[in-house]
Amino acid sequence: MTELARLDYAVNALGYSSALGRLVGLTSKGHHWWKNPSHVVLIDTKGVVSDLGPVDAHWFRTDDVSAGAVVGTTFYVRDNARLHAIDIDPASASYLKIVRTVVLDWPALTLDDFAVDPATGKLTGVSAAGGGPGEVVTFDPVSGRLLSRTEVAELPGKSTYGAVVIDSAGTVYATNNGYHGRSRIYRVSGTAVELTAGPQLGMIDAAGCLPNPMPPRIDPPAPRPEVPPPPPPPAPAPTPAPVAAPVAARVPSPVVPPPPVTTPPPSSVAPQPVPVRAARQKTEPRKDLPLDAETTPLTKSRKWAMVTIILVMLGAGAAAARARG
Structure with missing residues (x-):
């Protein structure tokens, strides 16, 4: 215990x-x-x-x-x-x-404890009210009527059984409050067998074969606040049909860098100045028809006169050029 x-x-x-x-x-x-x-x-x-x-x-x-x-x-x-x-x-x-x-019918009204028979739902206890040994008594809890009473020789009489339980197989376990100065527990299944004994008890009770372990007592949790469900995700946009693209559009063209600008090295020869005026065209010598050899003195005088005219013209041209400059 x-x-x-x-x-x-x-x-x-x-x-x-x-x-x-x-x-x-x-x-x-x-x-x-x-x-x-x-x-x-x-x-x-x-x-x-x-x-x-x-x-x-x-x-x-x-x-x-x-x-x-x-x-x-x-x-x-x-x-x-x-x-x-x-x-x-x-x-x-x-x-x-x-x-x-x-x-209750007799002797059910003398029972100091009873238990529920799991097979029938009826109540069963042990009575020791008679002059002989104890009796196993079964009655109907709805009407109180006696259903059966069976005398068991091994159960002591003239005493009280204050604790009675029944297991799932229908075996009765009863505790005698005091027999020969001891409280004794009996297993009753057709016959009675004493299982154990201890100090005599003045008041005892039993309450069936409890589950092992007894179910815990858990208070229900506080209700959770209502959380609105998340909105459904937007419907995906329809995927357009793939359009075949030319290979040239999908493959990027290589970028050709522009050719480097090569600066020619400076020439060691100084550039010639551009003349302001263009050079005159070289005067071709006048080609005269061949003449016959001069045979008279008049011919020589004409030559000198021509030379003198040319020189005078050249001098006038030079003077005009100086005036313009």
């Missing part, structure tokens, strides 16, 4: 709710008996208790409640000879109300 937590108050009629993933029980600690004293609580495997609130029935108290089990979303508790059905569905209009009460 491993101690998980210690509570400051008693919790009775424990059952296990697979829908809520927690143990379910009743307590009146801290509540006034005349103002809905019985509260339904949830307990996890670490001993953390969540108070769901009071049972909606002013007359209901936990003084005589001694057994409990959960079938679906209904919490069944035995109050003396009566069986109360409490709705623990948070979505129901009858949440935490007693929706049904039935009277």
Whole structure:
């Protein structure tokens, strides 16, 4: 046995709710008996208790409640000879109300604990109210009617079985509160086998075979702010049909650099000045017809006269040129 937590108050009629993933029980600690004293609580495997609130029935108290089990979303508790059905569905209009009460047959009304048979949904416990050995008792939680009772020789009588669970195979495990000064656990499947014993306990309870590990309790995250979706991307523009281009247009022509300008080296010969006036044309000598040899003195005098005229003309031309310059 491993101690998980210690509570400051008693919790009775424990059952296990697979829908809520927690143990379910009743307590009146801290509540006034005349103002809905019985509260339904949830307990996890670490001993953390969540108070769901009071049972909606002013007359209901936990003084005589001694057994409990959960079938679906209904919490069944035995109050003396009566069986109360409490709705623990948070979505129901009858949440935490007693929706049904039935009277139990003998010896179901003596059971100090019962468990749900997973195969049938019926409730089963162990009674030791008779004079002989203990009996395995099964009843219908809806009507309270007895379905079967089987005496098991190996189960001690004249004692109480305060904790009963049933596994998935239908095997019953029952704990006797005190037999010969010891609390004893039995496995019952046709016959009973004692599994272990320990110090005698005054008050015990059981709540079914819990899953291992128990599902964690996680608060739902806060809703995220609504973020508008991004706008859809614009439709791509239609691609024009490719146009065949001449090869010369696709291949760039090589750029031919202009030929370098070669400056001729300066000549060592000084350039001749250009004459302002063009040179006169060279006078060709006049070609006279051949004459016969001069035979008279008149002919010589004519020659000298001609020479004199030419010289006079040349002198006048030179003087005119000097005047113009």
